[in-house]
Amino acid sequence: MLDPALTYLNHGSFGACPKLIFDNLKDWQIRMEKDPVQFLESDIFPLLADSRKALGNFLGCEGDDLVYYPNPTHAVNAVARSLKLKAGDEVLSTNHIYGALDFTWQQVCQDSGAKFIKAELPLPIKSKAEFLNIFFSYMSDKTRVIFISHITSMTAMIFPVEDIIQFAKDREILTIIDGAHVPGHLPLNITELDADIYTGACHKWMCAPKGTSFLYVRKSLQDEIMPPVISWGWEGELSNTSLFLNRHEWQGTRDMTPFLVVPEAIKFLNDNNWQERSKLNRKLVISTRNQFLDLLNGEPICPDDWLGQMATIELPIDDPLQFKRSLMEIYKIQIPVFSWGNITALRYSVHFYNTEEDVKRLVAAVKELLH
Ligand SMILES: Cc1ncc(COP(=O)(O)O)c(C=O)c1O
Known part of the structure; x- marks a missing residue:
């Protein structure tokens, strides 16, 4: 288009x-407007479950471990504010962090008394060994969270997040990966990667409609991650689904049709x-x-x-x-x-x-x- x-x-x-994907969005919106009550009170939840399942197959994880968000910054805000950081805790990232999320972590750390540390990885980056040596030199026994881009925004590099996740796992440090650019760009298997938390955009390289992103949270952490808005799903009104999905998905009136287009976007990628x-x-x-x-x-x-x-x-x-x-x-x-x-x-x-x-x-x- x-x-x-x-x-x-x-x-x-x-x-x-x-156009093919955009037309699919319009089809869902027309269906919604034919009976908004039926669509938003009932139909939407099984449709979202099917869409999450298709996305989970594409990303190598269970659909029920994913929730849709409009963009990765919303998703990371939800996570950062849920963590209950304490004074003295350290959050480690890099100078290649996405600008909006730099603001997020600075503010969340300031509010809690935690320290936000950005490893300086100067250009040019010559090798993985050099990169990891510099990055790990910023760690301390206070490091509680690592937040790192899988593909960086301004410098457009694929970072060796696999090594960082393994290193962090051995030290019980929480890993949050910003994979905004990854789905539809690099093959991704979230389960094999083994990050605790992963966010990505479907509206970038998967060509889905704008405002279609996801948050993956490892099952054992799901009850700790709250949505930014407390709404109808708070007490788990929807049966047959986890509290995590209830709280994130049943958020009152909002247009969730872009999320339903994800299976069509995956089909488009595969067909091409x-x-x-x-x-x-x-x-x-x-x-x-x-x-x-x-x-x-x-x-x-x-x-x-x-x-x-x-x-x-x-x-x-x-x-x-x-x-x-x-x-x-x-x-x-x-x-x-x-x-x-x-x-x-x-x-x-x-x-x-x-x-x-x-x-x-x-x-x-x-x-x-x-x-
Ligand atoms: C590395 C990275 N993280 C996160 C985002 C999320 O963008 P936003 O939430 O502003 O749409 C982007 C967008 O370009 C990005 O490049």
Whole structure:
């Protein structure tokens, strides 16, 4: 449904919804409006259970260990506020944390007297061993929670969360993984990964409608994680379902139809051989990065195998907003250009609909603007 006049290289921010999937959303909304009482008081709960089951099969976990949320920031807020951190506890993350969630943890730690620590992982990252050495050097016997991105937002890197989860498990540290970019981007098996808590967006790389994300919570922790809003499901009104699902799902009037579209989005991914396409897209991301590095005489910010379908390229510019504006106004290229730490950079994303021509156009436009 993207405007054909645009070269859209920013799937990573808000995804993009194919017409087939968008039409499925409209079908659910029409069904809801035919009898809102029947739909919102009765039909919705078994429909949500079916949708969670399909998502659980896709993510390698039980559907009943998942609840839908509009976005990962809502989900992590619910978790962070449920933890009952104490003064002196430490929450460990990194300087690559997603900005909104940086605010969340700063505030939650300030409210409880806990300490929020961000491991400084400077660019370039050369190897997993170096990364883990630096990250673990920030741990102490006060570390209670590790919160880390699986794929980072601004720097677009796949972090070695498997190693971190195993390390934390041996020390009884709670692991909360921000996998906003992972579903439909990397194969994911949450049970094998063994994180305590995992959140991801379906509206990004799975191409589901906006406002479709999930929170996975390990069964033994579910009674400790509260929704941000206390509503009808609080005392467990819905029978045949856990208190966790009751409390998170039965939240009064809200539009849950985007959540029902998830099985259609999974079908769309499978019908389009997403894992094969993803491998090809990763090749295109790497070859494009090499072209940029040649053009800029630059250094990669991470090894090739830390990249998925996005990459961040450092640019020698002073005004990222103006650069972004020029890319849009002159070349009709939709792409984020920003400051991060002490660098300025752009991040390009490649999904089903992008072609080699799109990224060639980007490299040529950057070359022209820099000269
Ligand atoms: C790493 C990461 N975490 C979380 C999010 C969640 O975004 P939001 O909750 O603002 O929609 C994003 C979105 O881009 C992200 O990149």
